[in-house]
Amino acid sequence: MTTFVAAVSGGVDSVALLHMLAQTDGHTVIVAHLDHGIREDSHEDALFVAALAKKHGLIFETHRVELGLTASEEKARDERYTFLRSVTKKHGGRLVTAHHADDAVETVAINLHRGTGWRGLAVLDSDVLRPLLHLTKEDIVTYAHTHNLEWREDSTNAGDAYLRNRIRRRASALPLTLKRELLALRTQQLERKRLIDQEVTALVGPGPMYSRYFFSHISTRVAIECLRHVTDARLTRPQLERLLLAIKTTRPKHTYHAGSGLTFDFTTRNFSPSLLK
Numbered sequence: 001m002t003t004f005v006a007a008v009s010g011g012v013d014s015v016a017l018l019h020m021l022a023q024t025d026g027h028t029v030i031v032a033h034l035d036h037g038i039r040e041d042s043h044e045d046a047l048f049v050a051a052l053a054k055k056h057g058l059i060f061e062t063h064r065v066e067l068g069l070t071a072s073e074e075k076a077r078d079e080r081y082t083f084l085r086s087v088t089k090k091h092g093g094r095l096v097t098a099h100h101a102d103d104a105v106e107t108v109a110i111n112l113h114r115g116t117g118w119r120g121l122a123v124l125d126s127d128v129l130r131p132l133l134h135l136t137k138e139d140i141v142t143y144a145h146t147h148n149l150e151w152r153e154d155s156t157n158a159g160d161a162y163l164r165n166r167i168r169r170r171a172s173a174l175p176l177t178l179k180r181e182l183l184a185l186r187t188q189q190l191e192r193k194r195l196i197d198q199e200v201t202a203l204v205g206p207g208p209m210y211s212r213y214f215f216s217h218i219s220t221r222v223a224i225e226c227l228r229h230v231t232d233a234r235l236t237r238p239q240l241e242r243l244l245l246a247i248k249t250t251r252p253k254h255t256y257h258a259g260s261g262l263t264f265d266f267t268t269r270n271f272s273p274s275l276l277k
Contacts, residue, residue, distance in 0.1 A: 003028040003093030004129070005061075007084050008052065010045040010152040013098035015052065016140045017132060019149055021096070022056040029056070030091050034083045035064040036076050048152055061087045096129045102137040104186055105179050106171045124186075136179075137172070200229045209270045215247045230273060234260040247271055 006021055008014040008031050021029045031053035035046045046062050053060035063083050067076060088095045104124055124130060132140065144151065171179075204210060204226045215223050220241075227240045235243065239259045246256040246264065250271075256264045264271050 001026065001028055003030060003091050004096045005030045005032050005084065005088045005091060005093045007080070007095065007097045008033050008049050010048045010052075011098075012144050012149070012151040013100060013132070013137075013140055015149050015151040016144050016147075017096065017098040018052060018056070019144075019147060020131075022058070028093070030059045030061060030087065030093060031056075032061045032084055032087045034080045035062065036079065037064055037066040038068065038076065045152055059091075061090075094129050095127070096131065098132055098140075099124055099130045100132040100135050100137060100140055101179065101183060102168075102171065104133060105174070105182050106168050108182050108186060109167050109171050136176075196225065197229065200226050204229060208272045210272065212247050212266070212269060212271055215244065220244065231258070231262055234262055 004021060004027055006014070006018050006029055008018050010033070018029070018031065021027075031049060033046055033049040035042050043064070046064070050060050050062065065079050065083075067079065084095055107124060124133065135143075143149075203222075204214075207230065210230060215226065218226070223244050224237065224240050227243055228235070231240070231243075235258055243256070243258045243264065246258075247266075250256055250264075250266045252266055252268045254266055256266070258264060258273075261275050262273055263275075264273050
């Protein structure tokens with residue numbers, strides 16, 4: 001029997017997701033909630049989700065961190081996924097989130113705003129299960145009202161502190177036809193990403209040793225994609241560019257610290273990555 005770890009914040013999206021999962025037989029559901037400690041009343045969200053889990057007769061996993069009012073959106077997301085993945089590992093399950101079609105559109109819009117590369121359009125693509133991606137926000141709210149569900153509104157969603165909130169207000173006003181075009185573009189990019197990843201895997205080989213000659217004689221653009229594969233996408237593009245320079249110039253028997261805990265050891269012909277523990 002499959003175990004699903006449902007990320008439930010207490011908002012309408014995750015409450016609807018939990019209701020759908022609870023109505024379906026053939027699997028075990030674990031309810032997971034991280035209290036970021038960003039709002040003074042955030043503990044009330046945890047209590048609300050705990051009551052939901054109890055109502056459905058489900059195991060509830062929670063943890064509180066004290067991020068404070070000045071926490072960035074990235075920091076909050078990193079803490080959330082660290083917790084969610086720890087719960088998923090503990091129960092040997094699959095992580096499930098309530099991301100929907102409008103979330104995908106917002107993420108594409110954010111990446112375009114930031115000046116994304118092509119990967120910025122292939123969003124929400126990982127081992128995380130997202131069964132609501134075919135539904136819009138309006139669909140989910142309608143589902144919640146139809147089933148008389150209750151949820152909590154996060155007051156930080158109404159502010160301008162986070163870029164996503166500012167983008168969300170603009171994205172929500174987009175015509176449905178344009179949203180569908182963006183979603184279709186995302187689907188195309190996901191397929192291209194899959195094909196590119198296959199080609200890169202064939203090019204660089206299984207490791208753990210990689211040819212310095214190969215990386216020094218291919219185009220920078222291709223080399224960056226290959227290094228992204230070698231490093232499991234742990235490094236930013238500037239870090240990858242500096243790593244490529246190190247591959248071309250570092251003397252044998254030297255070690256290069258690339259960031260994010262990754263180091264690279266060099267011989268005359270090859271290099272090999274390792275992750276600091």
